[in-house]
Amino acid sequence: MPLRVSRAQALGAGAAAALSTAWAPLAGAATAYGKPETTNVRVGIPVDATSYLPVYLAAQTTWKEAGLNVDLYAFRGDAESSQALAGDSIDVDCGSLSGLVNVITAGQPVIGIYGGFNLAGFSWYAQPNIKSWKDVRGKALGVSTFGSTTDALTRYVLRRHGLDPEKDAHLLPVGNNANQYQALQSNRTQVAMLSAPATWQAQAAGYTLLGTQQREVAQAWPEHIYSVKTKFLASNRNTLAAVLRGHVAALRLAKANRAVAEAIFVNRLKYTPDLAARSYDELMPTYDERGRLPDRSMKVFWEILVRNGDVKAPMPDSAILDRTFVDSFASWAPPA
Secondary structure, eight states: OOOOOOHHHHOOHHHHHHHHHHHHHHHTOOOSOOSOSOSEEEEEESSOOGGGHHHHHIIIIIHHHTTOEEEEEEOSSHHHHHHHHHTTSOSEEEEOHHHHHHHHHTTOOEEEEEEEEOOOOOEEEEOTTOOSGGGGTTOEEEESSTTSHHHHHHHHHHHHTTOOTTTTOEEEEOOSHHHHHHHHHTTSOSEEEEOTTHHHHHHHTTOEEEEEHHHHTOSSOOOEEEEEEHHHHHHOHHHHHHHHHHHHHHHHHHHHOHHHHHHHHHHHSOOOHHHHHHHHHHHGGGBOTTOOOOHHHHHHHHHHHHHTTSOSSOOOHHHHBOTHHHHTHHHHSOOO
8 A cells, every 4th residue: 555644744844944944945946857757756675674764764754755646656675666666556666676677688678767875785694503504504594585685785795605596595484574584583584684673673582693695795785776667767757856856855864854754763663763873874874865875895896796686797887777857956955
């Protein structure tokens, strides 16, 4: 079901003031883009996750300020959201970069338009009797879906530790972060790739930390990217500029008023207030409101996809990202 929350429900007096402050420089910008070609936009995300904070906040507040009526849909993994985009069930997908590459190599006319979700926040936790990666041989490891970021990174890390993901381990698609942790708790999987707050819960429960994404892979990661079909980009540039203005305003609102951001975690993801606060502190430094991909990590990103057999060679940036909005940032979203 799409997410629909009235402004009155979403904002108290303090948050409304912060929203006005966050939106003012965007609303008054001399932009290269005019009135949206359409005001009704369907946005999809592969799964509910902490890292989608600005998307949730935009759906509640700032996309309305941008003059848009946005329905937000959460799916059960990259494959589903990508299929929804390819089948015109949604207009914009905010999925993983690896998922976007898979769609492009499958021949779909899809292109990324904006990144900036640069969190490397995953960790691999194992049953207490598993003490190191060598003990993972023959065990079941949870991923969200096959072809997802969790799948690609887990395969990469297994190979990094001398294990063949096809022969030495069993990868199981178990869904989102909460499902990953539940599978670990029930011993359906012996290793789970978790993000906050499940990482903190697993640590407190005594599960073994095998490794972190920052230590095993890279300090920053192209976690999510907005993507669209090329025909939608060609005919709806003003609409997409409004979508991204709402995204930038949501980030600025979250920075200006942490209470409204933490309320997203509590109400949407059912976090406790203390977990919401920890999530906020971990996430906020990782966003790049200009939508840039983390250049230092892209070499590793392509290495992983090549070694996993997703691509034969690194693709040029132009094949995965239309830089229109990234390069023209100052014209439609001037710095605060």
